[in-house]
Amino acid sequence: MTDEEQRVLESEQRLEEAVEHAEFAISVRGLRNRFGDQIVHEDLDLDVRKGEILGVVGGSGTGKSVLMRSIIGLQIPDAGEVHVFGEPMIGRLDDEEALAVRKRWGVLFQGGALFSTLTVAENVEVPLREYYPNINATLRDEIAAYKIRMTGLPCEAGPKYPSELSGGMKKRAGLARALALDPDLLFLDEPTAGLDPIGAAAFDAQTRELQQTLGLTVFLITHDLDTLFSICDRVAVLADRKVIAVGTIAELLATDHPWIQEYFNGPRGRAAVSAQKAHSGQAQGGAGLAERQ
Numbered sequence: 429m430t431d432e433e434q435r436v437l438e439s440e441q442r443l444e445e446a447v448e449h450a451e452f453a454i455s456v457r458g459l460r461n462r463f464g465d466q467i468v469h470e471d472l473d474l475d476v477r478k479g480e481i482l483g484v485v486g487g488s489g490t491g492k493s494v495l496m497r498s499i500i501g502l503q504i505p506d507a508g509e510v511h512v513f514g515e516p517m518i519g520r521l522d523d524e525e526a527l528a529v530r531k532r533w534g535v536l537f538q539g540g541a542l543f544s545t546l547t548v549a550e551n552v553e554v555p556l557r558e559y560y561p562n563i564n565a566t567l568r569d570e571i572a573a574y575k576i577r578m579t580g581l582p583c584e585a586g587p588k589y590p591s592e593l594s595g596g597m598k599k600r601a602g603l604a605r606a607l608a609l610d611p612d613l614l615f616l617d618e619p620t621a622g623l624d625p626i627g628a629a630a631f632d633a634q635t636r637e638l639q640q641t642l643g644l645t646v647f648l649i650t651h652d653l654d655t656l657f658s659i660c661d662r663v664a665v666l667a668d669r670k671v672i673a674v675g676t677i678a679e680l681l682a683t684d685h686p687w688i689q690e691y692f693n694g695p696r697g698r699a700a701v702s703a704q705k706a707h708s709g710q711a712q713g714g715a716g717l718a719e720r721q
């Protein structure tokens with residue numbers, strides 16, 4: 429086969445795959461990740477629908493963060509396929525194509541991962557400098573200020589350093605940075621961990637509002653049952669090295685997997701359901717999420 433024929437064949441294959449994966453923002457097939465003797469994922473499949481908030485749960489060490497890192501290219505899996513918006517993410521895109529897909533997502537890492545020597549505004553500007561180096565400084569400052577306000581932080585937060593912020597403010601600053609490039613897809617790794625319940629509920633409400641107004645797809649790793657019940661459209665459960673179930677919480681509860689039953693039907697799960705019911709009652713009585721922020 430000539431080089432030209434090979435190129436045409438590859439481009440046809442890519443087109444077929446793009447059509448096959450078009451309804452999903454993310455498609456993972458047959459993922460395998462191993463660290464030495466420890467197999468974290470084996471034959472893991474997962475589809476994330478466009479426009480949904482997918483909660484990702486599982487016991488500690490089941491590989492939720494490794495899964496996220498495999499999707500965004502920070503972890504090269506031992507086997508498997510990852511497609512984001514129909515594009516194959518592992519080894520088949522050239523630099524320019526990979527960059528075009530990477531611009532379509534934003535990531536809030538566990539703990540915020542802000543650069544401690546940069547102000548909040550400078551942190552938000554990092555992806556702008558990296559992906560759009562020709563934007564002038566004034567426009568960059570304006571975009572950063574807008575993103576900061578978008579996440580509910582006051583303008584005065586811009587010149588502050590991460591060490592001067594509360595935990596909740598740091599998360600919002602990380603969120604502002606994740607939104608810097610107007611992404612279609614947002615990855616959130618335990619966004620409410622370490623926040624007090626009121627701060628966590630406000631962050632959830634902010635996430636939901638942003639997802640709806642910006643039409644985002646959200647891949648949300650969490651241990652927070654209130655987050656799962658209040659804002660996730662579906663939940664994927666990691667156990668036994670793979671995604672053992674994915675669906676609405678009602679659908680998950682209809683399965684008889686012991687971990688799922690214990691997780692959602694245990695004391696904390698029941699408390700989250702009661703809180704959710706109480707909140708829905710209040711909302712019908714006029715106290716909506718927006719008022720709680």
Ligand SMILES: Nc1ncnc2c1ncn2[C@@H]1O[C@H](COP(=O)(O)OP(=O)(O)OP(=O)(O)O)[C@@H](O)[C@H]1O
Pocket residue numbers: 463468486487488489490491492493494495
């Ligand atoms: N770079 C690495 N080198 C070696 N082992 C790793 C590496 N990254 C992750 N692991 C291991 O992979 C497993 C899964 O880690 P991961 O951080 O994805 O878990 P998790 O489900 O996100 O856990 P948690 O809920 O506690 O954050 C863990 O046992 C971890 O020690």
